[in-house]
Amino acid sequence: MYQLTLLLTAIFAFNVATIAEKIPENPNPDSRITYKTLEELELEDILFNTADNLDVENLDTALIEVLDIEEDAEINFDTKAHLPANFNALQGMHDLNWNTIKLVE
Numbered sequence: 200m201y202q203l204t205l206l207l208t209a210i211f212a213f214n215v216a217t218i219a220e221k222i223p224e225n226p227n228p229d230s231r232i233t234y235k236t237l238e239e240l241e242l243e244d245i246l247f248n249t250a251d252n253l254d255v256e257n258l259d260t261a262l263i264e265v266l267d268i269e270e271d272a273e274i275n276f277d278t279k280a281h282l283p284a285n286f287n288a289l290q291g292m293h294d295l296n297w298n299t300i301k302l303v304e
Contacts, residue, residue, distance in 0.1 A: 235243075279286075
């Protein structure tokens with residue numbers, strides 16, 4: 200019985216301490232206030248404050264791996280019903296005259 204009382208007291212104290220350390224993220228009284236714990240704020244700082252955590256001068260770009268994931272787009276309707284008759288998306292692809300097209304940067 201004493202162990203159960205001690206356990207419940209510890210859980211209650213932990214919950215009170217967690218609620219007490221919450222800080223308002225947005226101090227504007229007109230908007231909804233969301234609360235974050237100190238642990239959440241510190242984790243966000245570690246993850247997103249790259250100016251302090253990333254050594255840009257010694258960064259080796261060869262270590263950056265880019266994953267190119269090719270997935271088929273799944274469309275849940277028949278696209279042929281929405282296109283003109285005898286539609287060919289590749290028609291005229293090689294007929295472009297790039298000398299007459301003005302490129303704007």
